[in-house]
Amino acid sequence: KETLTLLSKSMNVNLNTAIHFNVKYETVLFISSDSTYLNDDIKTEIQALIPILQKIFLISKKKDIIDPGNDPLYERLKRYSGCRSVLIIPCFYESELTGIVLVGKKNGGFDNTEKNFLIEFTEFFSFAAKLGMSLELKNEFEAKLNQNQRFETIGKLASGIAHDLSNILSNIFGSLDLIKKKYTLEPGVEKLVANIEHSSIRARELTRGFLSYGKPTTKQKETISIKSFIDELSKSIIQTFPPEISFDVDIEDNIHKTKGDSTQLYQVILNVCVNAKESIPGSGKVKLSAANFTINKSNKIRFPFLPEGEYVCVSVEDNGSGISKENLDKIFDPYFSTKQKESVSGIGLYVSYGIIKAHNGHIEVTSTEKLGTKFEIFLPATVQKKKETKEITEKIILLADDEETLRDLLAELLEASNYSVIKVSNGDEVLKVLTEEIKADLLIIDHHMPGMSGLECIREIKKLKFDFPIILSTGSTHFSTTLNLEEENISAIIYKPYDFDDLLKKINEII
Template sequence: MNNELNIELERLEKLITGLFEPDAFNKVSESLLADVMLATGADFAMLSTKTSQGEFLTTHYDPLNYLSRNPLIHYELERCYDTIISETLKEGGKIIINDSLHPVYGYLHAVLGAESLTCIPAVFADISYGYILLGRAAEVFTEPDFSDTGRHSALAGIFLRSLHGVQHHRYLENRLAQKQKLETIGKIAGGIAHDISNILSSIFGSVAILKRKAKDQEDILRLVTTIERGAVRAKDLTKNLLSYGKSGGKLKEIVHPEFLIEEISRMISDSFPPSVDLRISADEKPDLIHGNSTQLFQVLLNLCINAREAMSDKGILEVEAKNLTVNTVNAVRFPFLTEGNYVHFSVADTGKGISEQDLGKIFDPFFSTKGSEENSGLGLYVVYGIIKGHNGHIEVRSKPGHGTRFDIYIPSMVKMGKQAVPSAPIILIADDEEELCDLLGELLESHDYYVLKVKSGEEVLRIMRDEIKVDLLIIDFNMPGLNGLETVTQVRQLNYTIPIIFSTGSTGFSYKFPVENLNISSIIHKPYDFETMLATIKELL
């Protein structure tokens, strides 16, 4: 008895120490499967599991090469993994399968080329972490063949549970390292973009003044327009860097995920070649999202285009949207998500996959596996920024030759039985100079303000009359239709007492116009300094 116990302890010690070796799953599994084959007289044995991240792993011990005849074995086993686990648990132990017409397992006889199959669950602490599948090519398994397989089930359960723990720990380490790296990159990129944008705000402000002063001087106006075009190109180059990790449009609409999926489906059906087999799946009523539908559409479209290119315009593209609740039961599967309700989007392809070396860099700015002439390398960098700006999370799984899957988790509006309400201050910007308005909006959004942008006084009043919540108004004096003063006058007549910042290109503005009775909080002159604007806003709010 003591001798048998010592042997089992040695096996367990060997199993545990093997977890930390390279290719641990295959090496330890081979020894375990060889042992169970010897005990049962099987011709081949397979061990399958799914990691906490959903990755399917399987390996086999097949000294007589029975399994080499069918290259689709891995695919078939992955497809039926959940069903096998469910059936095994339902039976409360091993399953002896001698009937090739069995409704659940029958097709596996043909796939594996076996006369008889047996499935033994790998159980630890009443939880199944996978299974051992045994096969015979000619003879049939009988009950006595499994009189000593309880220890194999226990050893497999301990091994897979421990393997899951080690892999999960490594996964968390890698994800944390990547998260810290991306946050550092984002801070550096954002700081540079802020400095450039501050300079551009002065350029745009000055250009607007020059255009008004030179409106009758065609040669000067042409030069000013050239300057403006150059500044616009510079703004576009810094926009993606500035939006890294930010949502790019804080005050958004209620987003219906099913509408996004429908729109993506139409776009792909119209523009992708027929050789791309599109498979769409969505819950009938996914939870609502408080976000920017244009940006989320951009994310999904970007990932779909990448998938099409990875498949060389031929393969299966799966797009999915479903509700997900993270709680104490499944929290271990989603270590970077807090408990709550999410909408889970996924985009999966059957393309060439991504190497492990590149997986850790795909969200880096300017990184691309394509040539520089094909891609700027900002695509997934922007995707990451949009998702983080929606307080969401994005995961990627891929293996060379086995395709790629992106999983996106966006918090839904369902929280504690109620709808989530934005808590950041809402700023309304009214300015008909579109480039300057966009630039100011982007800068404020990067500092976690929700922003509404309009081009006229009439639009300001429409928002106020609709009782849309606004915490601060930044308004330009010179606008078509109602000017700034006329608009503010009517805003005050509506009994709004919100702080108001006047933006003007006239240095003598405060002396030319009676603003005392309008309770204007501050006057900032164009071209203005963004840091001054930001400090003023913080003081007023």
């Protein structure tokens, strides 16, 4: 009765901790199909048991006590456990082998009553074990869902603020470009202008990071060779690593390609590698790996927000100081850092998370304090397509923007690049210019204008059957996922604040 009571109590267990106890002369050991848990009282090393456990799993085909006979591996198992007799009972749940229960007796053997009880007990134990796994998976799923909802809310707030900042920064950049082109600056003034430009560039990158948080960019159609990408990235990383920290690269043969913004992905992986380096107080190692990965029914619970299919997994692993459990839930929050303020660098994990999400991917982090951290970045696999090239010519541009200062600045910059510019302030004026048969080779139109929006104007142009390329300008990044550019007759989307050199390059490519 005492044995029955203690065995029954053991069913209330956590499957991710050791399942073991001693009852008088008995020793119990549970082995799951993917992990092994040993009684602390059994003085042995897991490596010594591996060949025994592998063989046991191979012969566990039926719901009965396994009879290993005089197998030498069985004798070794008894010797390692310190028991004279050991029963090996497979655990099944809905015909699936989930693990094995080993019951060892230090003195004597097991009678039929004990054997029958243990077989019956194992059936209940299998159910309890499976229930424990299901509860853990449920809790993990809920935690990921809550984290995802928190990031969505933060992203919307940040995007709204960044949208207003982008217009201000566009004016600053336009003014700086005109100052440099129109005036000869004294050395002291030139240095001040350079400082303003440097700070503005930093502000623009931060603003774009918040604007694009969790949303794809127009560069997402670029096909990226993972091998070439990581080879190039590794050259930069190695130069920044001190000699006492080794940096290894491991890329799977025939690695898939992916689609995305190579600049953003470069920043993300570089940032993770730098963080890994900085987590190592003295000597250590960082490993950058890339491998093909498939999400299917068997592992879908681990990736609740990703569709099944082929992915590329880029991982960065270090043996540094690790991340505490308390901080692990905060590392993707904006501005959270365990570093000193003066040592903070890179784009931050908050923006990194948003970039990967924008690429329809996912980041997972596992870490143990004093042992190290592993970041896994999952990106959808794709097939490379050839890029189209277009002839560069000088044309007439119709420019529509309700922000007068920005409109005038942009027009002046375009004219300085030998384009003719017709300026208008709203969608009605665009239609008026076109119906007056004034020729335009390209329309650049802002979406957020009073009255008729940029997109509504583009649709009216389509109804009137005008045929020329159109660039939609906006401070919001959601259009790249909600719009079919070809159906809407939109050649490209540009985001505020503008990089005028990039804008000119895009215009030349289009017309």
